[in-house]
Amino acid sequence: MVNSQWLMKQFCNILFIMLCYSLSAVAQPRLTFHETMLDAGTLSVSRNDKCTVVFVGKNTGTQPLTLETAETSCPCAEIKMPKKALKPGKEAKIKVTFHAKDLDDRGVVSNIISIFYRNAASKAASSRLDFTRVRVRAELID
Numbered sequence: 001m002v003n004s005q006w007l008m009k010q011f012c013n014i015l016f017i018m019l020c021y022s023l024s025a026v027a028q029p030r031l032t033f034h035e036t037m038l039d040a041g042t043l044s045v046s047r048n049d050k051c052t053v054v055f056v057g058k059n060t061g062t063q064p065l066t067l068e069t070a071e072t073s074c075p076c077a078e079i080k081m082p083k084k085a086l087k088p089g090k091e092a093k094i095k096v097t098f099h100a101k102d103l104d105d106r107g108v109v110s111n112i113i114s115i116f117y118r119n120a121a122s123k124a125a126s127s128r129l130d131f132t133r134v135r136v137r138a139e140l141i142d
Contacts, residue, residue, distance in 0.1 A: 029065030029088070031057050031117050031132050040138035043100035052097040055134050057115070059086045064120035067092060068129060073112040076103050077136065085120040096136050103140055111136045 034056050043049035059065050064087045070079040081094040096113060103109065116131045 028061050029059055029063045029086075029117065029119050029130070030061035031065060031067075031086075031115065031130070032060045033057050033132065033134055036133070037135045037137060038096075040098045040136055042139045042141060043098065044141055045100045045103060045106070046142050048099075048101040050097055050099045050101075051138065052095055053136055055094045055096065055113075056091055057086075057094060057132075058091045059088050062088055064088065065117045066120040067094075068116045068118055070094070070116065071114045072096075074103070074109075076100070077111050077113065079113060081115070086117075094134075096134075098136055098138055100138070100140055106140050106142065108137065108139050111138075 036055075038053040038055065040051040040053055043051060057067075064085045066085050067081050067083060070081060072079060076099045078097040078099065079094065080097075082092050084092075086092050094113075094115065096111075098111065113134050113136065114131050115134065116129045118127050118129050
């Protein structure tokens with residue numbers, strides 16, 4: 001037969017762990033974008049066209065975040081973003097310049113950009129990186 005005190009203790013331990021986990025998940029930064037897909041339009045490869053689009057990201061979390069780095073699925077994109085802490089409720093502009101001259105493809109192409117950020121309140125360089133993705137679409141012609 002199971003001891004009722006032991007059962008109550010286990011139940012309280014589980015509740016405590018769940019409460020701690022839920023509180024740690026709430027107090028985090030979160031980067032969200034007004035639009036996650038922007039259209040660069042029609043670009044001519046032979047004219048070496050380029051187009052810059054601007055993504056507006058907002059910290060919708062409860063802690064400040066720091067934009068760390070960005071990676072792209074294509075070398076045809078140049079990314080510029082601020083390297084500063086973004087307080088909750090504040091926005092940052094991330095500029096993506098799409099260079100048609102660097103592509104051999106024709107037709108509609110889509111470039112995925114992964115933006116990495118971390119909790120600015122954490123001083124540890126090893127603190128967890130979070131990320132979000134946006135896309136740039138373009139139609140490439142000769």
